[in-house]
Amino acid sequence: MELTRARILEFVREPEAVFWVFVFPVLMAVALGIAFRSQNGGRTSVALLDSGPVAARAELEQKLRASPLIELRVLDEETAALALRKTRVEVVVAVDANAAAPTEGEPPALTYRYDGARAEGRAARLLVDDVVQRAWGRADTVNARDENAPRRGARYIDFLIPGLIGLNLMGSGLWGIGFSVVIARTNKLLKRLAATPMRRSDYLLSIALSRLLFLGLEVLAIAGAGRLLFGVQVAGSILALGLVSLVGALSFGGIGLMVAARPRTVEAVSGWMNLVQLPMWLLSGTFFSYERFPEFALPLIRALPLTALNDALRGIMNDGMSLASLWAPLLVLLAWGLTGFAVAVKFFRWQ
Amino acid sequence: MTMPTPENPATAAVSCRGLVKRYPDVLAVAGIDLDVWPGECFGLLGPNGAGKTTTVEMLEGLTTPDGGEITLLGAQWGKGRDRELRQQIGAALQETKLSEKLTVRETVRLFRSFYDQGRDVDEVLELAGLEEKRTARVGKLSGGQKQRLALACALVGSPKLLFLDEPSTGLDPQARLRVWEIVEQFKQQGGTVILTTHYMEEATRLCDRVAIIDHGKVIAQESPAALIASLGARQIVAFSADGELPAEALAALTGVRGVQRQDESWVLSVDRASETLPAVLAELTSRRLQMHSLTTHQATLEDVFVHLTGRGLRDQ
Numbered sequence: 001m002e003l004t005r006a007r008i009l010e011f012v013r014e015p016e017a018v019f020w021v022f023v024f025p026v027l028m029a030v031a032l033g034i035a036f037r038s039q040n041g042g043r044t045s046v047a048l049l050d051s052g053p054v055a056a057r058a059e060l061e062q063k064l065r066a067s068p069l070i071e072l073r074v075l076d077e078e079t080a081a082l083a084l085r086k087t088r089v090e091v092v093v094a095v096d097a098n099a100a101a102p103t104e105g106e107p108p109a110l111t112y113r114y115d116g117a118r119a120e121g122r123a124a125r126l127l128v129d130d131v132v133q134r135a136w137g138r139a140d141t142v143n144a145r146d147e148n149a150p151r152r153g154a155r156y157i158d159f160l161i162p163g164l165i166g167l168n169l170m171g172s173g174l175w176g177i178g179f180s181v182v183i184a185r186t187n188k189l190l191k192r193l194a195a196t197p198m199r200r201s202d203y204l205l206s207i208a209l210s211r212l213l214f215l216g217l218e219v220l221a222i223a224g225a226g227r228l229l230f231g232v233q234v235a236g237s238i239l240a241l242g243l244v245s246l247v248g249a250l251s252f253g254g255i256g257l258m259v260a261a262r263p264r265t266v267e268a269v270s271g272w273m274n275l276v277q278l279p280m281w282l283l284s285g286t287f288f289s290y291e292r293f294p295e296f297a298l299p300l301i302r303a304l305p306l307t308a309l310n311d312a313l314r315g316i317m318n319d320g321m322s323l324a325s326l327w328a329p330l331l332v333l334l335a336w337g338l339t340g341f342a343v344a345v346k347f348f349r350w351q
Numbered sequence: 352m353t354m355p356t357p358e359n360p361a362t363a364a365v366s367c368r369g370l371v372k373r374y375p376d377v378l379a380v381a382g383i384d385l386d387v388w389p390g391e392c393f394g395l396l397g398p399n400g401a402g403k404t405t406t407v408e409m410l411e412g413l414t415t416p417d418g419g420e421i422t423l424l425g426a427q428w429g430k431g432r433d434r435e436l437r438q439q440i441g442a443a444l445q446e447t448k449l450s451e452k453l454t455v456r457e458t459v460r461l462f463r464s465f466y467d468q469g470r471d472v473d474e475v476l477e478l479a480g481l482e483e484k485r486t487a488r489v490g491k492l493s494g495g496q497k498q499r500l501a502l503a504c505a506l507v508g509s510p511k512l513l514f515l516d517e518p519s520t521g522l523d524p525q526a527r528l529r530v531w532e533i534v535e536q537f538k539q540q541g542g543t544v545i546l547t548t549h550y551m552e553e554a555t556r557l558c559d560r561v562a563i564i565d566h567g568k569v570i571a572q573e574s575p576a577a578l579i580a581s582l583g584a585r586q587i588v589a590f591s592a593d594g595e596l597p598a599e600a601l602a603a604l605t606g607v608r609g610v611q612r613q614d615e616s617w618v619l620s621v622d623r624a625s626e627t628l629p630a631v632l633a634e635l636t637s638r639r640l641q642m643h644s645l646t647t648h649q650a651t652l653e654d655v656f657v658h659l660t661g662r663g664l665r666d667q
Contacts, residue, residue, distance in 0.1 A: 001459065001465075002460065002461050002464035003464070005590050005606040006450070006453055006457060006461045009452065009453060009455060009457065010450050010452040027463075027659060031505075046458075080407060187447065187448035187449075188447045188448065189447060189448060189449060190448065191413060191444060191447070192442070192447040192449075193465075194443050195411055195412075195413055195415060195437065195440070195442040195444065195514075196437055196462065196466070196508070197434045197437035197438045197465050197467075197508075198465040199434075223551075350412065350413075351414075
């Protein structure tokens with residue numbers, strides 16, 4: 001349809017819009033992926049203080065360096081404290097200075113400094129203590145075997161990429177539609193169009209549809225970056241991923257039209273857009289799992305469109321679920337999209 | 352002055368009775384009656400804020416009146432025939448900014464797509480003198496070109512009725528002339544035009560009849576020639592003096608048909624400036640007053656407006 005065609009042309013000729021829709025989310029994925037990648041090849045960062053009795057320190061250093069699980073750095077007091085605060089190291093090991101210098105082979109007195117509120121801190125402390133205790137002769141009494149089988153799709157980046165796709169679909173749906181509609185309204189273009197025999201619902205539909213063309217590219221850009229840079233796989237079918245993205249984009253298209261139905265100025269629509277998006281930024285589990293919120297809030301959180309979209313995307317990308325088993329989030333998305341569109345058609349301000 | 356106009360409002364292209372529009376702080380249109388006959392160009396003339404645009408937008412079905420009736424091509428807005436009506440009208444609104452990212456041709460093509468029947472896109476571009484700009488982005492056009500593009504968009508649905516809201520405001524004289532030519536062509540092909548303007552020349556050149564609107568009311572409705580003739584004078588003498596003098600004294604001078612006070616100036620409608628001027632000078636001298644400024648010109652619609660309201664069209 002001509003209207004959709006025109007909308008697409010307008011978008012393509014707006015280089016900044018292209019940047020924000022495609023390049024920005026990919027950059028974000030890369031930055032977050034790098035920040036949260038498993039550091040040091042999975043080894044734990046540990047600092048050893050360069051103070052205290054020399055001989056004991058040297059022996060401890062040697063023993064810690066012997067562990068393949070520890071990345072050891074020797075730091076002075078101040079640098080170590082800073083590194084701990086910035087989580088560049090998870091635990092600082094200090095040889096107690098006031099303890100009498102132990103004789104060769106005798107265990108030194110140690111202090112572990114770590115952040116007990118962080119799971120990584122607690123784990124690092126246990127690891128270091130285990131290495132130290134064994135090195136000075138503690139024997140394991142129970143025979144236990146490790147089965148380290150890292151599951152694909154369980155890393156943070158695997159969790160993050162579907163969330164970023166969802167977030168991007170929401171952002172581009174709402175901002176892309178909100179701004180262009182309100183600008184057309186302040187430019188009185190909407191009024192001019194209302195003076196033609198154009199069907200008014202056609203116009204709204206064309207706006208929602210024109211977003212769909214880019215949807216494929218948006219999803220491809222983020223999923224592709226995840227795949228190439230971090231090896232993030234799509235466990236389910238690509239077709240299902242495409243369909244879920246389509247439903248998600250239409251849903252946010254409808255919501256975007258609803259938000260843009262009345263405001264007269266770009267400032268006003270920005271405020272509304274932020275208001276609509278804020279709860280979803282916080283609650284919908286893009287960057288961390290929403291299961292951490294209290295039990296009673298979960299049904300409400302799941303009713304948010306971004307939660308539904310993220311759940312569905314993760315279901316397909318991480319867990320390889322089929323579309324049929326994702327009926328609940330898909331239904332949520334459809335309901336939001338249709339409601340938004342219906343409200344927009346009813347209350348749209350043409351001038 | 353008589354025009355060969357049908358008497359029966361039922362044959363009018365557009366007619367309205369008792370049109371009223373109230374905004375929270377102002378009564379924008381305070382009861383307007385109009386009849387526009389098929390094939391004529393009808394002008395709404397008045398200063399900014401007189402209610403011209405509100406009136407036109409009510410006629411176009413974009414604004415809902417608070418009172419009164421509108422009949423347009425034999426139908427009414429909001430009675431299920433809106434789309435059918437919109438197929439037959441073309442409009443260029445005030446201050447519409449078409450999408451800057453589209454080219455001229457794409458824009459006209461988009462508007463063409465809204466109409467069941469219409470004209471060839473390239474033909475309309477040629478008519479509007481935009482054939483050389485067809486691949487140019489709208490954002491790069493000059494003001495005159497943008498206005499001609501707006502006309503092209505209004506004409507591409509081959510309307511019977513064309514609404515133009517201030518079609519040449521802000522354009523230089525040359526660009527204005529080209530807009531007028533396009534409107535005249537449309538008229539020659541039998542189209543009906545309703546336009547608003549505050550340019551006298553525009554109304555005089557294009558309009559068969561004009562309604563002068565002030566404060567939401569029609570204060571005169573005639574052909575431009577008849578309105579000017581209603582002044583009973585063909586020339587205007589305007590001057591200011593450095594002291595008070597009574598209007599009656601001026602009215603009594605040779606050939607003076609009307610006296611108006613406009614701001615600091617006196618505006619005299621006269622048969623002949625050459626006859627009246629010496630009398631004015633003599634009057635001033637006898638009262639020991641000095642003349643400050645003086646202009647004389649042929650009577651125009653502007654003078655009609657001043658005569659009717661005591662204000663200039665571009666005041667306020």
